[in-house]
Amino acid sequence: MERKTEMETIIRKPVVVSDMKQRLADINLSVSWMDFANKYFHKSSSWFYHKLNGIDGNGGTGGFNEEEIEHLRGSLFDLSNRIRRAAESI
Template identity: 40%
Template sequence: MEVIVKQQKATARQVLADVYEEINWAYLAKNYFGKSRSWLYHKFSGMNNGVTDDFSDVDRERLKNSLQDIAGRIMQAAERL
């Protein structure tokens, strides 16, 4: 009998652990999601009022794109120095 092990997807917070403290999440929540920082913090914590809350696939993609945009803008600013 073959045993199938379902691989769990890492949480966004786990993936971003090494840069989490360097990012202004309130700015990102407002300017890229049109949401409050508490909305984003609930997503990162995985809980909202005792209910499991995680990023949807669409929101994960938006988070990825927003981080890439910010990274690109930082690189451009650094190049101008």
């Protein structure tokens, strides 16, 4: 069995999802993304739309990073729970 004695450097490229708009296509017209951005991210709608469209503020390539993806996922789960509770109260 051979052991490596040299220290290896691992460089992780940050994950950026730039196709979120396509991933959310099923609900895209059903959600007020302006309200969603304000309530869950405390950001402007333009910031959120840039992220959805995979561009950064300067027109280059951008998107959601890993932390923002997890935040978005949790926020969508929260919204879905709120909708379910509203439906159950009818």
